[in-house]
Amino acid sequence: MNDEFARLEPGQEQAIQKARKRVIESIGKNxxxxxxxxxxGLLYGLMFFQDKPMNLDEMGQAMEMSKTSMSTGIRTLVDLNMVNKVWEKGSRKDLYEVERDWHQTFADFFVLKWRKAVEMNLTALRRSRSELVKLLDEASEDTSEPLRTAVDGDLDKIGQAIAYYLWLDRVIDLLESGGIYEHVPKEPRPD
Structure with missing residues (x-):
């Protein structure tokens, strides 16, 4: 019997496990x-309910998966700052625990992904804008009107896209700095 459930009355452990399973499956699916x-995702859900760090062997046993699969999953979760590698005196195995602050997990993940996308897209947009402006500057009198019509339309669309990515960059800054919580406060934990 699991020490965590040693003092429970009959049926209580099953009720807790059922509730946990529902949450774990929901996390895995999302x-x-x-x-x-x-x-x-199921591994993350399992670790979410642990009160102590886990090693790969414990995860593999609980999930009925290979140590290799657990290692791959943990590496992904660590890279996304959703799980932290921790040190525990007397343990020679690597131990991991879930980052409990889901707000921070969300912020870390989306800052990383969105910042990369913003940089990539702004670079492409600015390069294209520069090339189109140069094309207009080098155009002859004969082609300038049809060319200007086509390029102006594209420059307008590119300008709108750049404005969007600059706005998204400010949203990323709010997430990264924690300033987002001034505009969208964290919900108090329900009792």
Missing amino acids: MDLYGITQST
């Missing part, structure tokens, strides 16, 4: 938002 496989 992790595609983070680009994570369902099995890695």
Whole structure:
């Protein structure tokens, strides 16, 4: 019997496990938002309910999966700052625990992903804008009107896209700095 459930009355452990399983399965199914496989999401859900860090052997046993699969899943979760590697005196195995602050997990993940996308898209947009402006500057009198019509339309669209990515960059800054919580406060934990 698990020490965690040693003092419970009959049926209480099953009720707790059922409630946990529902949450774990829900987390697993929704992790595609983070680009994570369902099995890695289930691993995260399992670890969420642990009161102590786990090693790969414990995870593999609990999930009935290979140590290699657990290692791959943990590496993904660590890279996304959703799980932290921790040190525990007397343990020679690597131990891991879930980052409990889901607000921070969300912020870390989306800051990382969105910042990369913003930089990539702004670079492409600015380069294209520069090339189109140069094309207009070098155009002959004969082609300038049809060319100007086509290029102006594209420059307008590119300008709108740049404005969007600059706005998104400010949203990312709010997430990264924690300033988002001034505009959208964290909900108090329900009792």
